[in-house]
Amino acid sequence: MATSLHYTFLSFFFLFTLLESTPNPDIAPLLAFKSASDETNSLYNWNSSTDPCSWTGVSCLNNRVSRLVLEGLNLKGSFQNLVFLKELRVLSLKYNNFSGSVPNLSNLTALKLLFLSHNELSGEFSESLTSLFKLYRLDLSYNKFSGEIPAKVNHLTHLLTLRLEGNGFSGEISGVNLPNLQEFNVSGNKLVGEIPLSLSRFPVSAFSKNRVLCGSPLPNCTAEVPREPSPSTGAIASPVSPKTTVASSPSSLPVTSATLSPKNTHHSSGKMSSLAIIAIILGDVLVLCVVCIFLYCFFCIRKVSSQKNGSHILEGEKIVYSSSPYPNTGQTSGFERGKMVFFEGAKRFELEDLLRASAEMLGKGGFGTAYKAVLDDGNVVAVKRLKELNVCGKREFEQQMEVLGRLRHPNLVSLKAYYFARDEKLLVYEFMTNGNLFWLLHGNRGPGRTPLDWTTRLKIAAGAARGLAFIHNSCKSLKLTHGNIKSTNILIDKSGNARVSDFGLAIFATPSSVPKTNGYRAPEVALDGRKITQKSDIYSFGVLLLELLTGKCPSVVDNGSGLATSYGGVLDLPRWVQSVVREEWTAEVFDLELMRYKDIEEEMVGLLQIAMACTSTSPDQRPKINYVVKMIEELRGVEVSPSHDTATDSVSDSPAVSEDNTCGAASQ
Structure with missing residues (x-):
């Protein structure tokens, strides 16, 4: 025992020593957590030599861990060490094998979202959870918890989600009163x-498979509804006290010896008995009417209050990992119900599956917000919730989606499905596990960063060029364009290949959704407001190549040497490059992170020449994308993917879909 206590003391002493000595105090508890829970090394890139903000599942705010999402990684044991992450706002450990009781989380005073479902956790409802007053979402479902749900849960006045299904909780829930609950x-x-009454607005499925629950939305309670067995007698008592039982009609009165006496029998058949019955019936009707009016007013006020509070919370706190980032589609009064439309080869699911999925916000763009959605069956998709679209009607939207949904290429992010309703439009894509080019180039620059090497940059450039070439050549009569080429729209799949995303949406752009100061936008589009063309796509792609070469982001203010010229406060990357090259300082153009590699100067200069040709101010002088692909591949003999063959593959090989029908479905 003494040895065990001594070891425990030394462990905590070591942990606190690390907390004090390291620049980021969150590193020590995270590494201690990995050491104790990660037997399969799923968190392989968690090590003391790298920035924890770049680790798997970790997100930071002001260099402190603010979000930890570790789902389905076969983690085990306890997560006790995570209680030292004082700035943690989001914690999701779903679909793991954590066991034992929930540690004391009262130290996590900033925690807003807590997801612990589908583990092996046990014990009673942790009292520390009731002290997390900022919680909005709490999911303890599908564990082995037991005991009663404490009345202190009502202290969580901001709670929007409370999921406790699939456990062994016992006792009553009559004391639960959380006015802002949206999911229970x-x-x-x-x-x-x-x-x-406060919980009766939720569906039957929220209360099913319990021992004995009654009352709306389940059948009404009676005096014979059993309680838990009494510890002293083992008898099952009634939850309804005889003192509080109220008869709604004479037939419900208890039968006693007094009611069966001849005197009372004779009296009950008289005139007064009939009047009493009529009076009781009228009284019942009157009471029922009053109760109905009361309930109607109660739920109307509750609904308005809940909508106001919920809307304020979601917008004000900017929750980025909620149980459902999408509205309660199809359940709002007057809402036009749409349907999910899937393309060939896509795994099908219901809209309700999507609404129930846990979702992590990936980013916001000009056309809407993108989420990573994990469905109940483990399938992971990316969902873009569109906004501010200039859509004339459903038919126009469907026609464009039919065109985009048939585009299949190894360097494109495939559109799997879409949803259209008057007030909601969703696009479902395959999910790319390795993020986007922007973060690979610009994320976490500084000590400890793993730079993006030249071979990878060249591979990404070639892959993105092939993807754009397929878009431009897939439908000759329509002349499809991408319309929004930038580094955040070049995603990286699990094999490290570049995938072009968000193509074909510019047709629906509104003036407010297209920033004129976008550093990728061609001069004729940015300054004159001309229509986006394939030539303007080439310019944007040229800027992307310059971004790969220089490591500079064209969408941030330049604080450099002053050589850059800008419009609207945004770095004009092509002009800056031209000014440096004109002064014969070509070497100054390239990213310093590339200077460590040898024998690549010729290839870098070659790609620079291609980029400068693409960013010519005259649209007619810009090369076509097929020629760009050829030039990039010739820099190092980059191999063409066997499935690529040519950039002019048909949109669809289906004999039922002719090129005229496919291309004529929408117009740019």
């Missing part, structure tokens, strides 16, 4: 007693 589920437990 206690099914599959051992709960008894009456459902409180």
Whole structure:
């Protein structure tokens, strides 16, 4: 015992020593957590030599860990060490094998979203959870918790989600009163007693598979509804006290010896008995009317209040990892119900599956917000929730989606499905695991960063060029364009290949969704407001190549040597490069991170010449994308993917879809 205590003391002493000695105090608890829980080395890039903000599942704010999302990684044991992450706002450990009781989380005073579902956690409802007053989402479902749901849960006044299904909770829930709840589920437990009025608005499925629950939305309670067995007698008592039982009609009165006496029998058949019955019936009707009016007013006020509070919370706090980032589609009064439309080869699911999926916000762009959605079956997709679209009607939108949905290429992010309704438009894409080019180039620059090497940059340039070539050549009669080429729209798949995303949406752009100061936009589009063309796509791609070469982002203010010229406060990367090359300082153009590699100067200069040709101010002088692909591949003999063959493959090989029908589905 003494040895064990001594070891524990030394462990905590070591942990606190690391907390004090390291620049980021979150490194020590994270590494201690990995050491204790990650037996399969799923968190392989967690090491003390790199920035923790670049580790798998870790996101930071002001250099402190603010979000930790580690789902389905076969992590085990306890997550006790995470209680030292004082700035943590989001913690999701779903679909792992954590066991034991929930550690004391009262230290995580900034925590807003907590997801612990589908583990092996046990014990009673942790009292420390009731002290996390900023919580909006709490999901403890599908574990092995037991005991009662404490009344202190009502202290969580901001709670929007409370999911406790699939556990062994017992006792009553009559004391639960959380006015802002939008999502609630206690099914599959051992709960008894009456459902409180505050929770009766939730569906039957939220209360099913319990021992004995009653009251709306379940059947009404009666005097015979059993409680838990009494510890002293083992008898099952009624949750309804005889003193509080109210008869709604004479037939419900208890039968006693007094009611069966001849005197009372004779009296009950008289005139007064009939009048009493009529009076009781009228009284019942009057009481029922009053109750109905009260309930109607109560729920109307509650609904308005809930909508106001929920909207304020979601917008004000900017929750980026919620149980459902999409609206309650199809359930709002007057809402036009749409449907999910899937393309060939896509795994199908229902809209409700998507609405239930846990979602992580990936980023916001001119056309909407993108989320990573994990469905109940483990399938992972990317969902773009569109906004500010200039769509004349459903037919126009569907026609364009039919064109985009048939584009299949190894260097494109495939559109799997779409959803259209008057107030909501969603696009479902395949999910890319390795992020986007922007973060590979610009994320976490400084000590400890792993730079993007030249071979990888050249591979990404070639892959992006092939993807753009397929878009430009897939439908000759329509002359499709991308319309929004930038580094955040070049995604990287699990094999390290570049995938072009967000293509074909510019047709729906509104003036407010197209920033004129976008550093990728061609001069004729940015200054004159001309229509986006394939030539303007070439210019944007040229800027992308310059970004790969220089390591500079064309969408940030230049604080450099002053050589850059800018419009609207945004670095005009092509002009800056031209000014440096004109002064014969060509070497100054290239990213310093590339200077460590040998024998690549010729290839870099070659790609620079291609980029400068693409960013010519005259659209007619810019090369076509097929020629750009050829020039990039010739720099180092980059191999063409076997599935690539030519850039002019048909949109669809289906005999039912002719090129005229496909290309004529929409117009640019």
